[in-house]
Amino acid sequence: MAEKKNKRFGFGMAVAMTFTVVVLLLAGAYIWRITPRPYSAVILASGDVYFGQLSYFPRLSLSDPYTLQTVADPNNPEQVTSQIVPLDLLVWSPNKLFLNRSQVASISRVGEDSQVMQLIRSRNVTQ
Known part of the structure; x- marks a missing residue:
């Protein structure tokens, strides 16, 4: 028993x-x-710069991704300015960007008071 x-x-x-x-x-x-996950800046070996919420598992990826583009200044075509562009405005409209670890040159956190963070916040407020 x-x-x-x-x-x-x-x-x-x-x-x-x-x-x-x-x-x-x-x-x-x-x-x-x-x-909430902080935003990170990722610089690739090609020189491309992306911003987003970084995830390491199961694959290295950026959610809510943005990219840094240089464009001609409309007021002075001889000068170029940089702007961040959300990738969801592109033709294929990705909401997540998968990264090849071997092509990543640098990863760093985006400061809460940085210009990049201010631009991302202003875009998220207007949506």
Whole structure:
């Protein structure tokens, strides 16, 4: 009789532990999803610069991506100015950009008070 109780107790403990692990994993995934991720700047070996919310798993990628483009100044065509352009305005309109790790030259965080962050925030407010 005692062996039967021990087996039931062991099975109950296994079920409780499995349930606890599943709940903790789901809670962690939920918290990870709702936690705002900072924006990062990624410079590729080609010289292209992208901004977005960086994710390392399962692949290196940027969500809500922007790119840095140089354009002629409309007031003075001899000068060029830089602007950031959201990639969702492009023809193929990607909402996520997957990066080749071997082509990444540099990754850095975008400062909260930087001009890039101000432009991104102003665009997100107008949407």
